[in-house]
Amino acid sequence: MLPVRTGQRPAQGRKIRPMNVVFTSALFLGTAAIACWVVLRFPRIAPGSIIVRGVGALVSVQLLGFINVSTETTPALYVSVFALLLPALTLMWMCTVWLLQSLQEALAAGR
Numbered sequence: 001m002l003p004v005r006t007g008q009r010p011a012q013g014r015k016i017r018p019m020n021v022v023f024t025s026a027l028f029l030g031t032a033a034i035a036c037w038v039v040l041r042f043p044r045i046a047p048g049s050i051i052v053r054g055v056g057a058l059v060s061v062q063l064l065g066f067i068n069v070s071t072e073t074t075p076a077l078y079v080s081v082f083a084l085l086l087p088a089l090t091l092m093w094m095c096t097v098w099l100l101q102s103l104q105e106a107l108a109a110g111r
Helices: 018-041 050-066 074-109
Strands: none
Touching: 018 074, 050 074
16 A cells, blocks of 8 residues: 655756746747737748748757756846747747748648
8 A cells, every 4th residue: 555645846946937837838929929910910921832831840949959048147048038039939839830831831732
């Protein structure tokens, strides 16, 4: 028989703040909405071939790995989130939508 735990302990003594989850979700959904608007509003900026779109998607995901979100001071946090992370996430979503459009066109051409 397994022992019964009487209380939940946070992982490694850290507590997840609900506001962090809300902000992260809003940032992710907001950048996706901005990217979809840009793709629909400016269709001519999309790369032409599926190879370029795929490489763009891979490069944009790798770019996110190089962004360091600084939490040392409040202004540094705002700069790192809104000047670095927001455009990089928007670029990632745009490349993803363009890649999905290419795949849709390729499937439609194969019929």
